[in-house]
Amino acid sequence: MTSRRKGADVLVAGAGPAGSAAALALATAGADVVLVHREHPSRWHAGESLAPTARPLLEHLGILDRVTAHGHRPCYGHHSAWGQDTVTASDFVGGPYGSGWHLDRPLFDRSMREAAREAGVSHHSGCVTAAVPAGDQWRVTVSGAEVVAPYVVDATGAGARVARRLGARVLATDHLVAVATVLTGAGPQGDTARGNTERTSLIESAAFGWWYTAPLPSGQHIAMAVTDPDLVARAGLRTPAGWSDALATSRHVRERLALCGTRPPQRLTVLRAGTSRLSAAAGPGWVAVGDAATATDPIAARGITTALATGITAAGALTACAGGDEHALERYADLASAVHAEFLRARMVCYRAGRRWDTPFWTRRTEGRPVIGLGEAGRVADARPGSWR
Known part of the structure; x- marks a missing residue:
């Protein structure tokens, strides 16, 4: 038997950077948000670098100092021996945003969840096991409880577990x-x-x-x-x-x-580490963010930046939709598709530049097949003003 929690505006499934960014941006806009998250104490984190282009996204969320002040180290750039014996450098220091960060990833994720909680986001431990439409609402089952909300955000990663329940398909380019x-x-x-x-x-x-x-x-x-x-x-x-x-x-x-x-x-x-996208990153009453919307090869070093950008942009689209903009979610889905397509084109260029061997890995990526490269980190799209109150 389930218990019901009424009155939520948005349920966000998944509390990684994309889900936490969406929840925080929505709460800041006045939405009543439930963030569903299951702790995984034994989960192994590889550790990640965060590009300087994430700086304006963190500033937009109002958490730059909070999530980067302690526990992380500066990242001054990328070095690569890509298609050649010599190393070339791409330094951040002379760029417009300064250095990036080598992250303590669990600490980074916790900092974002805490910021969302302090902004008024309600946390619910567990995972989404069902989402059923009920008029203009979703009845979402979360580990034995029920949450009723007009909007759902899928931030469950490349598996897009919630969006697939709602009829979307994951389109994989490879399984790196x-x-x-x-x-x-x-x-x-x-x-x-x-x-x-x-x-x-x-x-x-x-x-x-x-x-x-x-x-x-x-x-x-x-x-x-x-x-x-x-x-x-x-x-x-x-x-x-x-x-x-x-x-x-x-x-x-x-x-x-x-x-x-x-x-x-x-x-x-x-x-x-594969590349994939959803057949559509949004539908009536729902959006996907982060890897659930567009998952890309780590050669691009843009995973967390894209997570933040899609979380913020999706929150703007949901806010606009709640304010009466009937096409806001469609525009978000179109943008996610365009960003992913841009990435696919750029990855072809990247892997062609790196080819030195006639081996299966490289021929698969340089002889007319879909391949992976360095794409734009993601853009925050402006949505029309809306209100949750």
């Missing part, structure tokens, strides 16, 4: 994976070297795909091999020993990790 680990330094040598890595991330192409490494706020390093699922075994990436042997064939990533005195990996985690 990252075989990742967190490496610990061997002692004083690693501690000293960490101060000389310039707080940059590093990408290096390889026959099976590409390598990525970056320092974490903890003093450890994230390192991952990115490839297609059917190539993992062929590249020897299934075991820590095989992964280490593959790393030894790299040049720049191997040298950086050796400089930092990192120990061999003890554990590997396979992370979903």
Whole structure:
């Protein structure tokens, strides 16, 4: 038997950066918001970099100082050996927004949830198990309870669990994976070297795909091999020993990790890293944000920035819709589709520039098939003014 909570304007399913941004922006606009979130204490976080282009988005939400003041480290740019032996640098310092951040990701997510809560968002522990239309409302079952609201936001990640219940389809371009680990330094040598890595991330192409490494706020390093699922075994990436042997064939990533005195990996985690989008990022009474709307290859380094941008933009569209703009959600869906299409075009350029091998990974991405590249971080679209009261 379920209990009913009446009076909510919006239910947001998922409290990652996209869901929290949407909930916070909606609450700031005056909406009564329920944010559904299930804690996963054992979930492994790879750690991520946040680009400087996220700065105006965090300022828009009023939380820049709150979520970046403590626990994170500056990221001064990206280095890459992409389609060549030499390393090229893309530095943030001279840009309009300054440095980015190497995030303590669990801390970042908690900070955003806390900001949403302080703005008046109600938190509900659990997950959405059903969403049924009832007139102009949704009756949403959340782990045994029922929430009634006219609008639903899907922020459940690339699986888009809620939107699929409402009839949307996930359209996958590929099923890229990252075989990742967190490496610990061997002692004083690693501690000293960490101060000389310039707080940059590093990408290096390889026959099976590409390598990525970056320092974490903890003093450890994230390192991952990115490839297609059917190539993992062929590249020897299934075991820590095989992964280490593959790393030894790299040049720049191997040298950086050796400089930092990192120990061999003890554990590997396979992370979903594919590109996909929803057939439509919105419909009558619902929107999808973040990876649920548009999930992109990590080569773009834009995941969290896009999450924030789509959360803010979707909140504006919902507010406009509640204020009588009948086309607000349709415009949001069109924008999400256009941003994803732009990304697909740019990723083709990116992977063509990185090709050095006639191997399956690269031929799949450079011979007329859909591929992944560096796209725009996302835009915040202005919606017509609306009101929740």
